[in-house]
Amino acid sequence: MRVLRHLGPYLKRYRWTYILGAIAIVLHVFLKVLIPHFLGVTIDELSESEQKDPDAVRSAIAWSAFSIVAAAVLGATIRTWSRLLVLGGSRRVVHDLRRDVFDRLLKLPPSFYVRNRTGEVMSRVVNDVRNVQGLMGPVYMYLAETAVMYAICVSMIASISPYLLLLGVAPFPLFIVAARRMAGKIQQGSKDAQEELAQLSSKVDESLSGHMVIQTLTLEEYDFERFRERAEEYRRKNLYVSQARASLAPLMLGLSAVSTIVILWVGGPMVVRGEISLGSFLALTFYLAMMAAPTGVLGFVISSLQRGAVSLGRLRELTETEVTLTEPDSPIAIEGRLGELRVEGLTVTYGSPELGVLGADEADPAEGEEFVDPGSRVVLDNLSFALKPGDTLAVVGQTGSGKTTLMRILARELEVERGQVSFGGVDVCDLGLFDLRGRIGYVPQETFLFSKTLADNVALGNPGASREEIQLAIESARLGKDLDQLPNGVDTLLGERGVNLSGGQRQRTALARVMLLDPDLMLLDDTLSAVDSHTAEEILDELEPMMAGRSTVIATHRLSTIRHANHILVLEGGKLVEEGTHTSLLKANGTYARLWRRQSEGDSA
């Protein structure tokens, strides 16, 4: 529970809300408990009426009834007020918390997102924040209400008969423990069932979207069995929850039943003996019922409390993840264009440390099923090269040779772990990160499209660009002819809720983005792999004037696209195996020459 301290700053901001909320809760509970008290008073007036003046009794009863109305009206008002304060406060706390978490996400480097799946990060932002909201709202309120209710009822009962208090309250601890266990079972069961439903849902999705394959391969029965198994499992998990739920409800009824029985059996004769009055005896049964009611949900409240605390810890983990790619303390300003790029002894190892992996210490069953490369793997091995401003460098190699990693390091997406990368003799770690990123145009192999219009997607790095500039970039990336297919041209909404572009169109969108930037260094990572060769030629023609006057690095496994390169690096398994110009490499008759021969054969045989 020490993690609760992390809420400190938020609680401080809203402390008056929570303090006033607590005061309101005390008042409301007190008024609520007054109602059975006045009921008792009425009954006493009636049972002792024979010795009294009927009119006095009548007015006493009217007075009690009026008091109940007053307490009820006042109580309802204060109750509303207490909830607005506490539940509202929790929404505000969570609003701020979410803002801070999102701020943090914006600062965490891309490598963090490589190590942590989107689903995992989203679960922190969505589920954990929601659990904290539960903690700050309902949990706080129920716990406060229950505590106050216990305190007031206990003192009321004690004032009537300490003996009956002892007997009436005796079964409570037992029931709280039992309810706690049941609540745990129900919650775990519901969570399992929910996960099973998600599995079932993705099974149906798979079957329906694979409809064509299933029919042509006559896999209907096979697939049906798979679905049936899932549905059966889902039913089984639901029944487990039903069973737990069916056990909890009588348990709670049992608590008030046991209390009532004890009070009646022992208290009844006490009334007869005149030790307590009939009215206070009846009021007492109501007090016990009032205590029993919140006890029923106490189990849930306690587990919500625990869940909230765990979530708070998980959020803490997120905000404490070290940001490894930050602005240097005193960045060296870049004057003029970017200078010569030098890479020296660059070495990258993947999968070695668990640094920055969320929940690395938690057992994740899903992880076990996946194929994970055991041990660490050297992705780039002691790589060194240089690129003069205005020159074009090509990096060639098979899938997995380390091309993309190199590009991501040059784009300042990944940290330089070992070795050095410098521009004009200044280490990139000393250059302003924000400044540097503005001068590098990176076109990744696969790009992501935001749920914005095509124009906004192209203007991603340059939100102030004019329509004409955007149009020009679209034309240069040979995306213009695709506009006819889009319902609203450049204003067509893309992404998840909009139109889905083909692989080639996505690549050209990514290219258009960079064309709009006017960068000093262009990084093209297999940019035209999904574009047909004819269009690729056109785009390369278009790129040529752009490439003049700025440095370009092209990574590719399609050798025909690198005809303009001044220098070619050939990577194999992260190692630089050959370098030179196209002609010198062909003459050397090594890996490059072999690749070249195979590709020209494959294309024209």
Added chain:
Amino acid sequence: MTPEAQYAKLRQSGHDRRVASRLWSFMRPHRRLITTGLLLLLVTSACRLIAPFLVKIAIDDHIEPGNLDGFPRLMMLFVAVSAAELLLRKLQMYTVDKAGQNALFDLRVALFSHMQKLSMRFFDRNKTGVLVGRVTTDIEALQELFSSGVVTILGDAVFLVSTLVILFWQNWQLTLVSLVIVPFLLLTTSLIRKRVRSAYEAMRSRISQMNGFLHENVTGMALIQIFRREELARSEFQPINDAVEESQLGAMKLETILSAAVELLGSLTTALILWYGGGVVLETLGADASELGVGSGLTIGALFLFVDYMGKFFRPLSDLSQKYTVLQNALTAGDRVFRLMDETDLVPEPSGDAVLPPTRGEIEFRDVTFRYDDGEAALSNMSWRLERGQSLAIVGDTGAGKTTVLKLLTRLYHLEEGGILLDGLDIREYPSRELRRRVGVVLQDVFLFNGTILENIRLGHPEITNERAAEIADRLHLGELFNRFPLGYNQLVTERGKNLSSGEKQLISFARVLATEPEILVMDEATSNVDTHTEALLQEAMRALMEDRTSIIIAHRLSTIQNVDRILVLRKGELAEEGTHEELMAQGGIYRRLFDLQGLTAV
């Protein structure tokens, strides 16, 4: 209300009844459970009524007059009644739930099985996401009927009526006075609940909007950072976050007011009972017992009974509007489910009279004309013939109708104009299973199940042994690729084959078809980008598949098809050119242009 609206309402109610009766047809097999549940419900409701009445007797006959004779016996009875209620209630809740779970399981399975049979036309018209919702969300809404206690509303009704009968029997005037508040309760709950519901809907949609935003930004975070949009993203998030907070506050406010109102009305009823009932008790105490008839006069115990019963009376009443909402949602969901069950867009199966010819491997298209739902002809008047063992390639632009040939040949769509003959018999005479056994298909989209690589090759064919599957995999050189896994062919394929490259997945689907040894092979060539080595393996595998087999290749890249016996060039659904690679190149038509465009001669 206008006559139209009235009519619509009438029809609606008939409609709801139809949905309910179809739902009942799924519950019927489980009627034993349901009957048991309802009987138990009656018993527990009775116990719920009896317990407070025993307290009333204790007060009036024993405690108030100070007579403890028989008091322990009464208390024993109280214990017995309470214990019975607790035990039976557990059983009752579980029984009702189980009946519901079983019925909905049957419904879900029946729905899925029905959808499996629907034709491609149906899937062209309907989005997968929506259909998934039918099997999950909609059936969950029906589930709510059971878990929220709508089904047990009958028990509530019996409970309410019995309560009223007992109260009237005790004192009918006081009963009427106690009920004064009830209309206000019903009015308040139904009025506010409606608004609470729409407030929650607004909240949910805002939250999902926010989650969508967050998901997108987390996914595209690298882009946000390298394109330096952090500040922009932050300012985009602010209004979204604010809107969520605001909608949450709105929903919470209404909910709070509602619960306060219910509590307040309950307390007012108590006050009313005490004030009016107190007066009656006073008169009764002063009067001679013989002057009072049934239904008038009141003892202190009975006054207590009124307070207790009315408290219990309020809960089901204030839940009523909520249950009505659940019921409505369930009926709407049920309607959607049953409409899908009624969908008849199936590819018709033959009567089964035709004698199937022995397998030879000849295909003939005779004047085939086909339209998709949008009306445009996808194929028009197409005729061609392919002899046993020949290979054919179909080329053409996107939308020329290449894939339609495949879809018609495998009867994913029902052909109405013209005919397709397999070994001399119209394919409409073949049971679809038999047809698809004879025609093996490799699609672009490789569908992998959770399971090992071998299981994915054997898929649905128990007669193929693991050894045979491994043999086939070896023949296609899959071993070279999969020896990187410690378990080799026994490596588990994860969710849709995330741990495999697209080339590897292609090879698995080749092996799959090879394992079933179809007489005809139809292949939709994949366009995805694979590295040179895998490409070589794929070419090799293709040769193995086509060996001694009538084959049709839907080609997207011309480099792979230059050795086929014949090439068809489609243009806008028509057969534009036909011949061998050399003939078509010499002809200098569309094929030649496509070939040059792909830059195959340029390099």
